Amino acid sequence: MQPITIRMRRGILSVLLYVFLTPHFSFNVQAGTVLEPPQATVTGTVTDSTGKPLAGVNLVVESKHIGTISGLDGSFSINAGPSDVLVFSMVGYKTLSVPIGGREEVFVSLEEDVTVLGEVVLNAGYYTVSEKERTGNIVAIGAEVIDKQPVGNPLAAMQGHLSGVNIVQNTGVPGGGFEIEVRGRNFINGVSDPLYIVDGVPFGSQSLGSTSMSSLIVGGDISPLNAINPNDIESVEVLKDADATAIYGSRGANGVVLITTKKGRAGKTRFDAHLSTSLGSVSHFLDLMHTREYLEVRREGIVNDGYGDLLNDPAFDFIWPELKTWDSERYTDWQEELIGGTAYRNNVQLSVSGGSAHTQFLVSGALQNETTVFPGDFNYKRASVHSNLNHRSKNGRFGLNLSTGFTHEVNDLPAADFTQSAYTLKPNAPRVFDEQGNLNWENNTWDNPLASLEETYGLESNTIISNAVLSYSILPDLVVKSSMGFTRYRLDSRRTLPSSARNPGDGHTPQSSSSLTTNGSYRESWIVEPQIGWKKQWGGFAVDILVGTSFQEETAQQLVQRGKGFPSDNLIQNLAAAETLEIITDTDSEYRYNALFGRVNLKFQDRYILNLTGRRDGSSRFGPGKQFGNFGAIGAAWLFSNETFLANSDVISYGKLRGSYGTTGSDNIGDYRFLDTYDVTGQEYDGTMVLEPTGIFNPLFGWEENRKLELAMELGFFKDRLLVNTSWYRNRSSNQLVGIPLAATTGFSQLTGNFDATVQNTGFEIDFRSINIKNRRFSWSTNFNITVPKNKLVAFDGLETSTFSNRYIIGEPLTIVKLYRSHGVDPETGSYDIEDYNGDGEISSLEDRQWVEDFAPELYGGLGNTLSLGNLSLDFFFQFKKQRAYNTMGFGATPGYGNNMPRAMLDRWREAGDVATYQRASGGLSLIPGTGPFQEVSNLAVSDASFVRLRNISLNYEIPSRDSGLDVNVYLQGQNLLTFTGYDGPDPEQPSNTRLPALRQITLGLQLSF
Template sequence: MKITTLAGLSCWCPITIALILLNWPVLTRAFPVFNPQQIISGKVTGTDGLPIPGVNILIKSTPIGTVSGPEGSYVIEARDSDTLVFSYMGFKTIELSVNSRTVIDVQLEEEVTALAGVEVNAGYYTVKEREMTGSISRISAADIDKQPVSNPLAAMQGRMPGVNIVQNTGVPGGDFKIEIRGRNSIRTDGNAPLYVIDGVPFTATSLTDSRVPGANIITHPLNGINPADIESIEVLKDADATAIYGSRGANGVVLITTRKGASGKVRVRVDLQSGIGEVGHKMKLMHTGPYLDMRREAFANDGVEPTTANAPDLLLWNTDRYTNWQDRLIGGTAYITGMQASVSGGGEQTVFRFGGGYRKETTVYPGNSGNRKISGSFNLNHHSADKKFTAGLVANYTADNNSLPVNDLTLAALRLPPNAPEVYDADGKLNWEGATWNNPYAELERKYRNKTDNLVVNTNLGLRLLPGLELKTGLGYTAMEVKELQTTPQSAFGPPTVQNRRSSSLNNSSIRTWIAEPRIAYELHMGKATLKALLGGTFQETTRTNHVLEATGFSSDALLENIRAASAIFVFASGETQYRYRAVFGRINYAWNNTYFLNLTARRDGSSRFGPGRQWADFGALGFAWIFSEEDFFSKAFPFVSYGKLRGSYGLTGNDQIGDYQFLDLWQTTFFPYQGSSGLTPVRPFNPDFGWETNKKLEMAMELGFVKNRVQITAAYYRNRSSDQLIGLPLPGITGFTSVQANLPATVENTGWELELNTTNMRGKNFSWTTALHLSFPRNRLIAYPGIENSAHAHVYTVGKPLELVRSYQFNGVDPETGVYRFEDVNNDGFISWPDDIRDLEPITTKFFGGLQNSLQFGNWQLDAFFQVVKQTGREPYGSFSPPGFLTNQPEEVANRWRNTGDVEAIQRATQTFGPAFFAYNNAVSSDYAITDASFIRLKNLAVSYRLPVKHGVGVRFYGQGQNLLTITGYQGLDPENPGTVALPPLRVFTAGVELTF
């Protein structure tokens, strides 16, 4: 089904057509003949004579350039008439003409007004970091390359203030949760940021279907982007930075820029890597003796006689047997193999880069499950001889093949009794021990495959009509296709199963997006004033298809992958949805004397996800910056401050992350035909009145530099208020519907402080040491919700408290007389009941998080250590276990439980029936009993490398890397990063590799 509610959205914009026509003579003309160039070499040093690595060297007015090496040396090809531009953070930018020279040594002077030449990608434009009015965080390829990760989000984790990223599973290709400056929407699926890869929006929605389960449950779409191809990742956070993206920037914007080629001779880079991964921490569980004592005690407490039916572990299984199921099921070694290769080069007008990668990663589960990813990238940039025309083409493709167990085995590893039987019998077949247990290895009989193909293509064209006036357009296309297959053979079921239970589940889904963004940019210099203006439009269309079905009744396990061999097929989903979006945006930036900066942004968005009359909304922002260290009065009064800037912003963004066609009424076919004919039943009522969520953002920040900017400090305060919450409003059953999509009168506020410190501790001829520290202090509150007491959220949220507030029973310990957990009787009626006895408890929230990076260079050695710190509360893992005494293992501390009248213990008595102790346990795991400190300090990344001196044009670098190496925490579960969730935790990874360049 296709529904178009924005008429004419797919038509070509007149500006785009005009631009293509203007460029046609250039596009049809062959590239100019390559002009002879000469090789320029040299060395970049500071005023102290020490080499400066990492200096950007560009041929002026072109994208052609290179970077100085560890000893400050560089090589570039240029013509006599060219001018070389040398720029590096903290130093003055220098321009030097070639003038027939073949050796150009450069000495850079430290810049007291630092950041003058460092440019940051802001999406539709670039801005010098010194002139930024908005809040943008950035990590570069140098940070990414030091981490043995396969997902860009893993490379960002812990490294950006205000950006909280949690890895949900250690399964390769698994999902991540990201929040930029907090949770804005009550809906859990309404907080994802906008991802933009080389100017093309990239879906944040996983195509994995829960009805075709794999061990990772959900794969994150960014797993389809090869980190080795990334040049930088910028995160836009405040209103000034995000408003130009309108509704799509309500939750922040993640900009990913892939690597480009550099002029000069062809350069080849090959990187070979191999490593291992393992679960870094396991829970301390009961051994056989204490476990069996607990079980016998539970039967005695309940006055029940053990039988072979309710106590096979006591009467049938070997009571001397012990198996560490964590070692058996998740204690294996994951093997990682990777190779990256690239070829780049080019001439005066055209540069190119080809890249390719391969990565294979197995799991810690038994068997041969794993993930294999193959990627390829291409980047081409060209400009005409007069530099009036520019063209760029970027293409990235990834093929990801996931083969995993159907279910995560972590829960079984924790719950299986320690004396459970051996998994295989004497004949090598699955052992069901007389149908007395569920053999976990039966899950390995079921197969799961996920094949994901991801393509991102973008073309950028530019034409300079007049000095300062340029027409640009971006044409992008993305395509992601997922094919999932899960098969369940008869061998996965033990006795006494006799009926045919073979089945297969299939998911074929895709998302395709095209986008056209014509723009016109103008820049005018008037003495001390500079005016920049940008006007553009966005035309985007996304089509999603999905086909999910289940087939049963196969006559043989060998036929499970042939759906036609099934006797019955059930279609869960089959259809197509279309999302259309268009916008007009503009930006005006005014700068005076490189001291005062004003930025005004506006955007008008239209979305097909809203009904007639509600599709359009206006968004905008105002940002300013004042570099007060440029003022004469300040520099004289505070000479020790080398750089100082005050900036702020305020604006409005929106949100339309609600899925397609939510305003329409929805019908489905009946399961029970009437008189042989199928009918229709209503599923969702029509509501064309709901509209955009709105997010009002405010920020104030100060940036300071001391000791010639060797010490840099940034402090920022933000306040975001999200209102008109889009959510399914529950309806009474008498209406025939469970909910209706509507705008709730609720306002969620996120406030916080972000602190950054960057220092150059030492810089000598053969030694340098830099430190980077950042901390974020977020706070989330529901500040308004008129009528909440009469809503479905009356017992979920409290005005003035965080959304993560726990509303449950107040835990009062173990009753010494009965040995059962007690709770606060709020209404004093003698009973514990919901919702009469619930109260506001401690929220499960992050109080602060941050990271500490130290980088040391000694000669050809490089050492980097990054620590992640998180102060948070979370749930204990108790909710993953049955009450103590049931037929499941327990944490080791359960041995210290209540046993006799008068005992004062933290854990209640053992039980194995559905009596008072059972229900008290269930109440306890949802109460504050299960809320604990889940703070941790983690050595997130450690990287060491040694670079051999370049000989015969060949460079060799050896390196070792580690991820999640050490965690300091008091949390008792498997991993504190995602407390309360029983899933395979992020693995501890060690890798070693060699990089060759020639």
Template sequence: MARKEPTSLKHPISQPMKVSSVTGKITDNNGNPLVGASVMDKATGIGVITDSNGEYALNVDQSNILIFSFLGFKTLEIAINGRPIINVIMQEDEISLQDVVVNAGYYNVKEKERTGSISKITSKDIEKQPVTNVLAAMQGRMAGVSITQTTGVPGGGFDIQIRGLNSVRTNGNNPLFIIDGVPYSTDPIGSGQASPVLPGQPSPLNSINPEQIESIEVLKDADATAIYGSRGANGVVLITTKKGKRGGTQFTANVSKGVGSVTRFMDLLNTQQYLAMREQAFANDGISPLPDRAYDVNGTWDRNRYTDWQETLLGNTSEITTLSSSVSGGSQGTQYLASGSFNKQTTVFPGDFNYKKANFNLNVNHESENKRFRSIFTVGYTIQHNLQPRDDLMTSALALAPNAPALYKEDGSLNWENSTWINPLSSLEGEYEAKTYDLIANSVLSYQISKNFEIKSNFGYTSTDNNETAALPSTQYDPAYGLGAAYSSLKVGTMSRKSWIIEPQLNYKEQFGKMGLDVLVGSSFQSQQGRMRDDLGQGFSSNSLIYNLASASVKSILLSQEQEYRYAALFGRINLNWNSKYIVNLTGRRDGSSRFGPGKQFATFGAIGGAWLFSREDLLKDNKILSFGKIRASYGVTGSDQIGDYQYLDTYGSTGSNYGGIIGLEPTRLFNPAFGWETNRKLEAAVEAGFLNDRIFITAGYYKNRSSNQLAGMPLPGTTGFSSIQSNLAATVENKGFELTLRTVNVQTQDFNWTSNLNITVSRNKLVAFPDLESSTYKNIYSIGEPLNIKKVYQFTGVDPATGLYTFADRDGDGKITFSGDRTLVKDFNPKFFGGFQNSFRYKKLQLDFLFQFVKQENYNATAFFAPAGMLSQQPTTVLDSWKKPGDIASHQMYTTGANGEAANAASRYASSDAAISDASYIRLKNISLSYDLPLQLKDMRCKVFVEGQNLLTFTKYAGADPEFKSAGYLPPLRVLSAGLQITF
């Protein structure tokens, strides 16, 4: 137990002293007491260590100098100068990177002894961002990790790729997520049939509260991931939550208020420009007089009216409220931390829609007095309630004519303008509501049998339950149509997913002279059960009964299924360390999965990694410039079983037809027990170097991964009744790239610090082999030698000055433009390179951090969001440069209402050509945080005020909604600005 009594560090020097007592408290930059910090008189060598409150007392000569030191913090020397009280705030020693401990999953390793590729961010980076999804906190901060947001609607998700796409299946590229040692399924919640406002389905990762995360490590190469076997093919994300620490009870409370808005609006036509376009379209198509249904131009709608529908439907301000608190402390033997948080976000859509999330987390650590027995218990519980409009209004905001009618009548009811339009707010009559309950529990028990042997076991349990409804009441229809309650409907989705895991382990460590040996052996036993059901109710006698499925006149089951997944494995690691200079790391895993048929259920994966710390060679050991140098390399094989459950079995589904009172069955999948695991061979070589006492630290690495034995649908002839059968394709996908990280300590003084972090990734993805590709159903999707994430498009060659129509290259030379022969130009949607540049400044109690994220890529431009120019639909201002008469040179073809078949076909091809794809590179001020510690006079209280921003500025030439965004028709990411207060005592 820490104590205040002086503890002699060495024999004092006998000399006369004018002794007096000096006391004080040592804390870190956040006001947390540093327990066990050393305080030593420089002249005499007498010293003490701080107690559980970070306090010390020492008898010293008033003219002497005190040395303050603590592991991980910069050592300070402070002259006493007769002062009886000296309080010290110690700064973290950010340049001692070599001794940073990294979580590698089943074991921990010092950064300097790491043989694998592992990227890490800590709570210092995470807690400065106003985000609710853990993946948002990782964007732009890790080399080799590409993350994109799929929607700006609260509760939406993110896509993550670690070193590219490995599988030809879109759902076969997800990394493994481990939370406090427990595998956490990130498969989307539900089937998606009841969540139309979100692309895909709700993301389970929203259940993880970023404020409660201590660190995130991403394992990338074979050396780091092979110990996870089949689950490590696409990388591993390790999330560690905050733990209790020794010391007195400490209470922390946070409150923040923020606002969110759409990052940018597109430049669209005003009313005069729009009407001129429409009139020209009718003239081009030879239509006169104007049709009765041309309400926008024939005078039915006010020709002088103008509404900015982007501002009207998407221009509201989202309000964000966050409350959180925690209490922590403990003795030397037992520590605890309990925390809770609440977050509420409204939307930018009209109406009272919101997303709420409440979270509770508890951690208790215990160590016996003899330090042999240790236990860690962690449990987290999250409740989410998401209430959103039935449809995303993004499509309406970009499609509505600028002179479309008013939304409301004078009496406040929806305006249907004599049935001449569909009021966009009618979709708000229906609601999408989802309630999610998520539990993650983990316990780790360990016992030190002897000096060298430790036995440990990890126990984990997760439970996710989701209930969602999508209501379409009759009030969403124009009353003039007389569509009563019989046309109301409700979709109900329920999902339940439970899993448990047990992982006993045995660890042996020994030092044989200069040789260090570390052996780990363990096993995994995991089971996961899932249930999912979607129901549809139609025809409610009253809209007040619409959420009672039993009240529907017609009820049907859209989907009903149960799944069970069982997994078992034996894993091991042998680490050899010679003289802290030469390191070899061997890892392996024998996996068994219930997703494969008999004889194919087991596979073995493994890797070897090595490192040479060349800076410890005698020639360089005392080098003044090079402070650290390491060369590392690894090679290994990981695998994948991400194909879903029961894929090898015959399965049957209901025909939905009643024959003689019996509902029939029909086959939905053919039996094939012959397919097995995907394999991913990973190779990497890297160099790490620190200069000037690690004030400059650089890591440069090259990797090359090849994924083969692809699990995909094998094409079948139509006579079989099936388009494909689940099998292993002899297709090979290659990912290779270069990663660079650079960290610099630019200025480091007592009052002012400035550090910078740069990461950049250059990656290439390629389909190396695919037997009989041209005769398969994949021929219009993939090409040998090209990336997986491609689009085959027409090659746009301009506007014919004579006809005014878009023209395209005849790539197969047959004299005509056809889908199969000429839609063959390959456009790569993978980023060419991406990364982030972070800077951190501290001046006394003022802290400033900001991160710029950058991506070099191509994406669909504004063309993807709009109908052909000339139709009853809004357009970007770029269409003003259009063909009017023979001889015109223009970027856009003649306007058409769609009645001109040739013009309509050309417009359709244009949207499927390279003209619809343009540079979508951007540099974005992803995150900024400014905080200040108020100079309070209270001894044990600290108060910090802060301002944080997300997606504040974007520098791009892209003309679409948002360069990061890849889903047309959905709300893009929001710009968020928040301010708050943190109190600690």
């Protein structure tokens, strides 16, 4: 391009037009001329210290709005003048300035930099902040950790990795849900879900499943988060304290989980293929009685109940077929039969990405097929498509980011969980199939567990998440943008119960026993958030201001119907053929929300930081005069490592004191709770459908409030090779929104309102990161986190006289359980000695349940290590938790009942003077109720359930490409491989005998890139 000269006599208008049309050029109006624009194209390559090309290196021409990114092979091309300076930067490497000096080719080698804390950028939702300069508490997990875990739900990949975030998997069945708490339970109503934001769009995590559909997925909890493919995630940030969450106002009381999906990078078009296959199995079986042991204890129990003589009377053989008609030598390991199978998961993902310095794209598609450990041909299928387009104009002023994801799920599962049957079925029960391959009912003497295979349960869901962000720089320091998002979640499920699934000996006919239950639900939401941001720096003082507003609307519908009495099982899929039709649930709701929010960040001399955030929320879930609430926070930080007295320290390389205080809130109570509401009962009166009242008018209740306080210190040693972050927090939640119980005579069970109750969560968190060894050939790094939480009900006016008096105690956690106190087995009587607390001579009243146990964890955390030697890397991560839970005695405390039981029950009382763990055997036939049921909810039914679990291990080998352009990575991964615990139940993480525990999995995978 030839030099351009503008003569002043053409007028100022010509100059202004030229400046606007050529924003890349720098002008210096002297003697009627303008400085030369860039005249040459400079090319080159960026490598690391070993000569390996570096992709994704940021490259800018110093003092100009010109930049690019190095490609996959490290190459770059940029327009620059002969006297310009190129600045190369990349996280993990030292920034390098290189004068061009008239060259047309520039070859650069970047040096690794251990000190990268200031360059790590965290997503804080409406803004980004470096880890070094954040004033709030934000913890993050990246794709480098998520990709190494063979999981189908993002929450599964987060377990144990983040301080202050407690995640429990509800079931090992594919598609099941998770429970998550960020810094404990804040509200009496039990709602603990944080706010989920996916690429800037709020995403509803509440299941639209129905408890009427399937007992396999606990509570109908089909997790909507399964629609987010973990392999599509770039990072997950969790916002915890007031400074981080207050900008989300009423939606941030339980924390905020920000999920950011992957984006394309500039460079040559890149194709990636990811193939993996997994094998899963139950990791631990209970030690149950064998046939001889079971029959001995069973017979003993019947004799103890006084019915021993009837054992010899053939007329009563039908009562105890296990002792009389079944094969007494037969033994079946029902755990092996019902939950001992192998689950397979096959996953295929293909993606293409690339682009120029101004426009990058990514499109990926994935297919997953996963089976269960149950008998039968059941599976969960998921197909997902993810795309992202990122564009910025040449002058850098206009920006566009478009992200879209679509997921289709099909879950074909049995209608019931076989886990409880696996633990309780009699060991000498008959074969499940007869010689003809039909279900064996053994002369109608038992309920065949595989009858559930005759039932069908199917679920299909579609999820769309889409977001567009438009931005424009009006001035170099002033940016306006708007985020526009849309989500839609549709779920359809059906469950059939044919008469063939019932014991024919019970006299069932299709008309009397067959049923079809259907659930059709959807949730749809849109949100628009215009924003304006201004940044300015004067010397050592910088200000960053953000102002925005939110407009959101969400609609939801759910219709659950049940048809009964089909003339034939062949017509069971047709509701119109049912004799009766019942509407179980019929809801239609609409939720509107709007807010005004703002942030002011002040920084002085790169060491004193003040952050102010605020939000005014409006919600349609409250009545007139109560719809708006104000929330805000203040956060401050002192980077004392930037002070002169530490400037030359060889030990402390980074030090920061920070603190925050503020308020967030909650309107998470459901829609229309302040209005009179009615629901369809599904019944008719004189030909008219009956409505029943479900809610009573109360416009006086308002926002729940959570006041959060935090103090923290962050330290870095030896050029940040060792980082230690410690935090203390106290959250106090008041104005609790709960259902106030009403007398039955009012016609309503409860009235939604505010209780003058305060719940407090305090805790101490430590995050530790270290780079133990790092050189050209070998590196070793360690991550550790631990959380010590404490929950307490601080105040509750009128608790003693309320219906909550049997559930809560002031000064104790919300997670307590009131139990009987047992002194063990009385050596003289052989019965459990249960303490009569109120002294009325009976053990039956709730007043006798005064022993308090807390099932919340006392502490939890994780320890991970990453080792790398050349092209070989090894990652392993241990999760640990200290807690208490129901042991196997909580699932059954009386030997001799009809079901099978743990072998530990052989230590039972048999005669006077015996010192035993379990009481005398009983066949469950005694007319005098025993103390066994009380023992099941006593202090002795609770024990330590602490554990250390090898949550994940990953071995990766990158095959040298030899300049072929093909990158190949082979890996072997394990999930839940080992668990170290003294707990005697099925699984300490999820202590239940009715749900399938999380599976042990081994995965072999292959990644190809070219």
